Amino acid sequence: MADTLLLNGIVIIVGNYGSGKTEVAVNLAVDQHSKGKQVRLADLDLVNPYFRTREARHALTALGIEVVLPAEGWLQADLPILVPQVAGIIRRPGDLAILDAGGDGVGARVLAALGEAFRDTPEAPQVLQVVNPFRPNTDTVERCQAMRGAIEAASRLKVTGWVGNPHLMDETAPAHIQQGHDLMRALAAASGLPLVFMAVADGMRPAVAADAMACPILTIRRQMVPPWRRPTPLPGVSISK
């Protein structure tokens, strides 16, 4: 039952360090934009020095997705810069505003600083926790729940759903995705929170049947790549970096 994935309002992407939040946030923005929504994406990652949303800013801007970032001259500053436009986006999210938070509780703490803005927002935000079970510390239901507790305590927000992102980069096999899906279903059952979607790399999509999952599937076209790799082209974008 691969339903169409449609999200509205404010969607906050949280998760443990290295769970794939940024890749999910960027691809979610592209996916929802392709379905006719006006999408804005804010990079709230104040803790990670490399591989952030800002790396994909040119491709996203080319598509017409507004990317909210510190000014160009401060992009590589080793400083926690939170631009004031973020509070404005939270108050007036438009069709869809995606906030890409930093990793773990530490990275989610920035959300607590925005608490006042969240109180003024028309609809409660959806807080989606990304899980890659092949990362240390989120390989079991218990550990994912513990991470959720840390993120909720630091952000002063409640996680409202799960996103499964099981992969081992280039070494991902269909069995890994199946294993990840099983863990996500167990996690959804144990937590009482829905599995909102599964993220699957474009190269693996042919190996995953459309009806194999109990939720919609978001195709991931990898944008956060090391310098010897090219980002996977995004539909409708001629420049990729």
Next chain:
Amino acid sequence: MSKVLMKGNEAIAEAAIRAGCLNYFAYPITPQSEVAEYLSWRLPEVNGVFLQGESEVAVGYMIFGAAGAGVRVFTTSSSPGISLMSEAISYLCGAQLPAVFVNIMRGGPGLGGILPSQADYFQATKGIGHGDCRLLVMAPASVQEAVEMVMTAFPLAEKYRNPVMILGDGLIGQMMEPVSFPDQLKTEPSNKDDWASNGMDHRKRDKRNLVRSLFLDPEQLNNNNLALRAKYERMKQEEVRFEAYNTQGDYSVLMVSYGTMSRVCKTAADMLKAEGIEVGLIRPQTLFPYPEMAVREAARKSSCRAVLSIEMSMGQMVEDVERSVQGARPVQWYGKCGGDVPTPEEIIDLVKRTLSPM
């Protein structure tokens, strides 16, 4: 063991534990702070010691103290932090103590920037501290190789009773790749009875061990330096490691590159091959000792017309490449050092420009 997806910094931290190193003293600095973050919760799980020092200078001497007591110990830092530790590294060399230092390099000089760099090559291989001191220096190009090198570094440090450095650029620390870990090794150096200053109670011999780098008598100091030199010469005989890529057949240009920069060069070599241009690559895995013979022989291949030293510095390793090639072929440097890693396209242009006037 099945694979997990880890950041280089996390994998380096876990590898040290798997190597039996349960003592870590450090001071955080971007882009390697994840090592400290990881070990701050992981070391207590295995009854290890995590201690954040008040500065890198203090950390250097915590390392000295622990190494002198004969336990496995390591630290991680990034460029400016390593500069602060360099005095203690010289003392460790002088006192012949084993320890492992990891430098996840950022841009310099001074505070520089937080993006990847390889500009501490001279510091690591030729000028780590005052006096005639040397480090055995290994340079990983992947997260898995960083794990293997960390695990190798401890026994090597003990074999030579000398500090070993893992020299990685910022990308090695920050990027994520699938890794697996081999089984745990031994916890303590095997030969420490001869030198560790850890009390007389359980020692087999009556000799008192004194940890020191002070030798006021000129003959004693000269002898100590001769002993150190003999170790460094032995490293040159026994520890050289490198990878040769696309060097079996003929090639018109030889690239020499290490760390993540070498992976850009490999991509460029593959793309050039598709265009019918053959380019070889020597990737030093040890920077000291340097794979001089490998570079020399690869450069002297009759089809090879030029040698390129490609590095994220303003021309450091190129001096070792020139020294190795000994004038047999023209040697040219190419590099960047602001944090933007040269792209495969830049390397392809460079190779074509190198070949065009010939």
